[in-house]
Amino acid sequence: MTLTPHSSKVDEMIRRLDEAVAGRDDETRCRSVKQVLIEVVNSGEPFIEPQFLQPAPDRYARRLMHRDPQGRYTVIVMVWGVDQGTPLHDHAGIWCVECVYRGRINVTSYSVRGGDPETGVVQFEKETELLAGVGEAGALIPPFEYHVIRNPDATSSVTIHVYGGEMTYCHVFEPVEGGHRRRFKELSYTG
Ligand SMILES: [Fe+2]
Numbered sequence: 001m002t003l004t005p006h007s008s009k010v011d012e013m014i015r016r017l018d019e020a021v022a023g024r025d026d027e028t029r030c031r032s033v034k035q036v037l038i039e040v041v042n043s044g045e046p047f048i049e050p051q052f053l054q055p056a057p058d059r060y061a062r063r064l065m066h067r068d069p070q071g072r073y074t075v076i077v078m079v080w081g082v083d084q085g086t087p088l089h090d091h092a093g094i095w096c097v098e099c100v101y102r103g104r105i106n107v108t109s110y111s112v113r114g115g116d117p118e119t120g121v122v123q124f125e126k127e128t129e130l131l132a133g134v135g136e137a138g139a140l141i142p143p144f145e146y147h148v149i150r151n152p153d154a155t156s157s158v159t160i161h162v163y164g165g166e167m168t169y170c171h172v173f174e175p176v177e178g179g180h181r182r183r184f185k186e187l188s189y190t191g
Contacts, residue, residue, distance in 0.1 A: 009047030013040045014066055014075075017162060021072045026095045026164065030139035033073075033162050037099035041160070042135040048077055048101060048158070055081035055156045061190040067166065074166045076189075080105060080157040085150025088124065088173040088180060090117070091140055095164040098149075099137035103157030106131050107138060110146040114179070117171070121179040146173075 013036065020032035040047070052063050056079070066075040080103070088110060098107075108129040115122035124146065131152065132138065140147065151157045169187055173180035 007047045007049075009040060009043070009045055010065075013037075013047070016040070017066075017073060017075070018068070021068070021164070026141050029164065030095055030097050030141055033097040034099070034137045034139055037097060037137050037160055037162065038135055041099055041101055048160075052077040053079060053102070053156075053158055055079045055084070056190050057081075060084045060086070060151075062187070064189050065160075071165065074163050076161045076163065077101075078159045078161060080149070080151035080159070082151065082154055082156070086148055086172075088146060088148050089185070090171045090173075091142065091145040091163075092167055092170045093142045093145070094167050095142065096140045096145075096167075097137060097162045098140070099160045100132045100134050101158040101160050102134060103151065103155060104131055104133045104153055105157050105159055106150050106152045108148045109140075109144070110148075111144065112146065117182055119182075121176055121181050122173060123179040124173070 016036045017033060020036050021029050023029035023032050055061060061079040063077045064074060065077050109127040110124040111127050113123045113125040167187060170185055171182045172185050173182055
């Protein structure tokens with residue numbers, strides 16, 4: 001699904017993201033992308049079309065809003081229904097900036113304390129847990145790319161995610177004895 005016709009705010013966001021992703025390294029890119037999202041969302045003007053904002057019944061909705069023709073980034077809108085969230089997961093080595101558009105989300109970040117994420121059982125350490133509201137953003141730069149997102153409220157929340165490429169898969173980590181075991185997960189878009 002792509003958004004056509006774009007609102008002028010979406011056009012502005014894409015134009016500014018095109019500039020932001022030209023930064024010299026991931027840290028610079030993420031800082032600029034974060035600033036763009038914060039400013040666009042805090043302008044207060046709704047700009048995401050209603051078809052992107054519907055929750056899905058079984059799991060959080062994930063809809064493609066924009067794919068950079070040069071493949072440098074994608075913009076994904078996620079809708080978190082009541083009690084919806086993610087398992088502990090990585091980002092396949094891709095940087096990501098996430099900004100709340102509606103509602104609130106709870107983000108818990110983890111770092112690897114032992115084991116080997118490539119193969120066996122991994123031990124994670126909880127780093128930070130934060131509650132983000134509208135217009136607040138965070139960045140995930142590999143190798144610090146492990147987190148859990150969930151909607152803490154009794155109403156839907158919406159987030160905008162900019163990835164440094166197109167994340168077609170990730171790994172989720174399921175609790176097993178002695179830690180978490182990695183599992184490949186293909187990612188698709190919600191209709
Ligand atoms: Fe994530």
